[in-house]
Amino acid sequence: MRRDFDYDVRAKGESVCILIPHHASNKGQHGQSWEMPLVYTLEMLVDRDTYERLKDGNALLGVSYANTRVSTQTPLARAHIGRISGITYPGGSYPLPWFVLGSRPAPGLIADHINGNGLDNRLQNKRGWGKGSKTMGVHYNRSTGK
Numbered sequence: 001m002r003r004d005f006d007y008d009v010r011a012k013g014e015s016v017c018i019l020i021p022h023h024a025s026n027k028g029q030h031g032q033s034w035e036m037p038l039v040y041t042l043e044m045l046v047d048r049d050t051y052e053r054l055k056d057g058n059a060l061l062g063v064s065y066a067n068t069r070v071s072t073q074t075p076l077a078r079a080h081i082g083r084i085s086g087i088t089y090p091g092g093s094y095p096l097p098w099f100v101l102g103s104r105p106a107p108g109l110i111a112d113h114i115n116g117n118g119l120d121n122r123l124q125n126k127r128g129w130g131k132g133s134k135t136m137g138v139h140y141n142r143s144t145g146k
Contacts, residue, residue: 005058009051015122016051018044020061020079044079045120050100057084062093063119078118096121105129 008019020042042063046054054061060082080093097111098104100121105111112130113120 005055007061011048014048016046016048018046018051018054018061020044020063022063042077042119044096045117045122045125046096046100047122047124050121050123053099054081054084058086059084061096064093079121097126101126101128 010017010019022040022042044061044063062080062082063077064080079096081096081099082089082093084094084099095111097113100123101111106129109129109131112127114125114127117125
């Protein structure tokens with residue numbers, strides 16, 4: 001388990017790309033298994049200010065996936081904080097958009113990622129809070145109200 005904020009990063013102007021190592025299960029969705037667990041790196045984008053706050057708080061970062069309804073759907077990756085400034089969150093995670101936007105959403109609302117990428121947590125990619133959908137890949141459109 002990581003004890004220090006020692007993630008590899010790449011600066012891109014005012015954005016910072018934090019590279020998160022991800023260890024996937026060696027069990028497939030339909031029971032198939034592999035010889036070894038899969039290990040790959042996910043890129044989490046944040047603003048420089050958010051990066052500095054995460055680093056100063058010695059944050060433990062992670063990624064979770066929304067459940068899919070059918071095997072052909074790609075799971076949606078979402079960034080979360082497991083620990084920051086010595087505080088470990090109940091359930092092991094605090095969604096990164098809540099940290100970026102500065103509050104928890106009201107019931108029934110979720111962070112609205114403009115480009116649909118749950119790992120892009122730059123403020124410029126946030127519209128604030130929007131209505132959530134229980135159907136994967138379906139998003140609320142404010143202009144039509146649907």
